[in-house]
Amino acid sequence: MTDALRVTVWNEFRHEQKPDGKPRELYPKGIHVAIADHLKKQPGLQVRTATLDQPEHGLTEEVLANTDVLTWWGHMAHHEVSDDIVDRVQARILQGMGFIVLHSGHYSKIFKRMMGTTCELKWREIGEKERIWVVDPSHPIADGIGQYIEIPHAEMYGERFDIPQPDELVFISWFQGGEVFRSGCCFHRGRGKIFYFCPGHETYPIYYQEEVLRVIHNGVKWAAPPETAVPTFGNPGPLEDVKPAE
Amino acid sequence: MTDALRVTVWNEFRHEQKPDGKPRELYPKGIHVAIADHLKKQPGLQVRTATLDQPEHGLTEEVLANTDVLTWWGHMAHHEVSDDIVDRVQARILQGMGFIVLHSGHYSKIFKRMMGTTCELKWREIGEKERIWVVDPSHPIADGIGQYIEIPHAEMYGERFDIPQPDELVFISWFQGGEVFRSGCCFHRGRGKIFYFCPGHETYPIYYQEEVLRVIHNGVKWAAPPETAVPTFGNPGPLEDVKPAE
Amino acid sequence: MTDALRVTVWNEFRHEQKPDGKPRELYPKGIHVAIADHLKKQPGLQVRTATLDQPEHGLTEEVLANTDVLTWWGHMAHHEVSDDIVDRVQARILQGMGFIVLHSGHYSKIFKRMMGTTCELKWREIGEKERIWVVDPSHPIADGIGQYIEIPHAEMYGERFDIPQPDELVFISWFQGGEVFRSGCCFHRGRGKIFYFCPGHETYPIYYQEEVLRVIHNGVKWAAPPETAVPTFGNPGPLEDVKPAE
Amino acid sequence: MTDALRVTVWNEFRHEQKPDGKPRELYPKGIHVAIADHLKKQPGLQVRTATLDQPEHGLTEEVLANTDVLTWWGHMAHHEVSDDIVDRVQARILQGMGFIVLHSGHYSKIFKRMMGTTCELKWREIGEKERIWVVDPSHPIADGIGQYIEIPHAEMYGERFDIPQPDELVFISWFQGGEVFRSGCCFHRGRGKIFYFCPGHETYPIYYQEEVLRVIHNGVKWAAPPETAVPTFGNPGPLEDVKPAE
16 A cells, blocks of 8 residues: 555534534534544545535545545434445445444444444443453554553443454453443455444544544554455356366 | 254245256255255254245244244345345344355345345356365364265355355365365354355255255254343443442 | 263362361362262263372373363462373363363463463452353353353453454453453364353352353353364375376 | 564475475575565565574574564474474564464474464375465455465365464465365464465475465565554552442
8 A cells, every 4th residue: 555545534423513512512523523633644644524414425436436444423313324325335345445433333324234233232321431451462453552541431332232253353341330342343344344443422522532543543554455356256167177077 | 942943944946946947857846845854854853944935935923933043045036035024034033043044045135134245256057076175173063974075066156255254164165167165154143143055056966965964954953042141232220330430 | 962971070179178268168179069069960961070189180091081071170280280181181172072261270281272372361359340241142152141140259350361362252251340351262173162261269159159150061061072073184195186287 | 663574584494405306406595595585675674584403493582582573484394493492482472473384384383382283284295286265355465466376286285274263264275186275374362463374385486486475475564563562461450449249
């Protein structure tokens, strides 16, 4: 990957536009801008944003064709995402586009599509503490952070998290109220790679926390499209001389 | 599981009804009957069949609620399976029903739904030899067979097979024409377990081959529903006293 | 498996023989007897025990040859286990014997041998609460228990646990002091299956807790030897006519 | 990783020193030199070699401390590798050093140590054809090669290959004589990453084949040490106020 990695930061961008709420106070320009502002400071990335209320949710064929890694945050309007766009994003992931799913994005149509499961979980919002432990220190997604990340006030997401067993499990979270959660999960799907990362909520300043942003950046790099051959499918002739057995 | 395991053998049942064809000659009562006849001879199983052209494809709410393991064969009419039934089958798998997908069932709506990928592959039908190697001899799905199964004449299914990495990979096939294939693949999804098994084609007598039937039977036993707690999702109170950090 | 499953419950049996200690008070006949007494009540099991200070640690060639599943508890005398016996147990596991490793057995020579890693972890003994969450409700090792098991007073074992990623991760523990732990881990090795289960300490009555005993019993059943072909290795002739390419 | 990645190419270097043999003819300076010569041409790598007959097998504490990725080829003298050096290499891998195991290195002491299994396989040397299929096109180890690599004349390595299920399976080989083999296998162990790659034999010019060298190079990059926190083990105080339950 000698050229810049082209990242599109997608956000539902509804909570933050409601007047007088905590989300607007914390993220006046939207969660996408907080994340994109961080990524724009990193070398080798070319970053843009897209949001639900743009035409085609900002995810036109042209935008996706020019996106190497897509990050996704949604919550209250999952059902408003059009099935056509879900089809389109799925196809691009399978072709090789990286996909980073953040927090409540677990319940988006596109994440459920990619997983084949309900993606349901337990949740609770009382501002409790979360401690995100690294369980795979060989994994580049944990680069540059300590043995754990502490989130002072977080929404609890707890097991059972109805996803397939991750191909690589990087983080497990501890919650003050008594639950655990597989909070950093890697999946290979088609030619694409998917990273689910738990932290982040519209009423907490989590997307300003340095370690959280570092993990998102690590995830973007890890999910960069491969430079592998595109598999062909269908009906090829034999590669060997075949004289079928009698 | 003290009671009988209730198995429903599903078949598209179209090829075999065409007059004067090889499928009809080989499987005059249908592929489902060949498989069900074998399973009916096994202890502890209670076996019925269902086919595409029955009302609700034979998969009513009542049938599915009383099915512990569902086996699936389809080929030429995947698109005729109604999306409502696909939704229903997916929900039952996630609740715990075992699911055995056979041969061309790889391209069924329900298997694609469960995998989240295209499930495409390479294929060729020239009657070449297939040799199915056991790569995980600790796995009960390989019980009772040798180090490999030889299929004298098979349809070639070759990599790249566009599925998620199996949770447990039991078999890999060698084909005379030069390809390989992950031909015995286990997946845990929700409370359910899925086994994909490659052999079997409407123009070969593969579903009369003892070792193939043995593996299907092993798969049925392996995929039996667990007796685990049904997870709850949603918004529980904390299990611990929480005094959120300042 | 129509005949009884032959289980050998191994215990270091040192703590419990020290006079006037908590281990002796809790487990007067030894931890192995507490576990064996439970298993002996289960149908289809034939249970014996073996301990470190018996000749060959109670694990003669004859005993191992007649053991289908071996459970292992050790702590203060790991270094006293002879390397020859470790070789012997490893060979039997690879041949198909199931192996259940309990609590501090994580640091035994044989578990480290099977994992290829240090098997180190964090630990703390202040009697804190542990809550063991089921993260794979499709897995038979979780049969018959609820969404979690609560251990009122436990030794903390915390991540980073230096093991390979489990083939199947069934349980994750939450600890009151702030840590998490992959506490129910399945591994396939050779023809054998290994289950590591965290709970259990010589100063807590954990091996009298019904749910813990149930999981050990489930693990024994899951790890039963397969009835698969024993792979051959070495130098076979070709299965096909080979005319090497020029 | 802004600085150069320091690679040590290790070779047993015995076959090639025998007079008048095919290995000497093909690899007059040794297999290690063929591999190192290729890697030296790649940007960002600093490459040296080491061989069995050097003091401490060329793998002194100092050399290993300054090695980011170690590649390993051995065959006829596995038993001559000292256990102390095996301990040392294992420790370095677990600390984060990448480890690339080539061909007959599958049966080295150090690979068996890391796997915990026998690492046995089937083998045959009649110069048959091998075709190495990419089964995970999302994996960077497959970068830059086609859907498969063809090796005109290879030693057959066949299943059952007695290793743990790879964390990521990248390649599966087809052999003319009728076998298959998991020929590109990734493992995470401790902070280190291990890649086993099948091709390469002392009597074939495989280590001059461009695609094989490309995969080795890809493996080296993939296995680069992480920049993650080094986990601490042992007995920490609680991170939370603990009032043990009564």
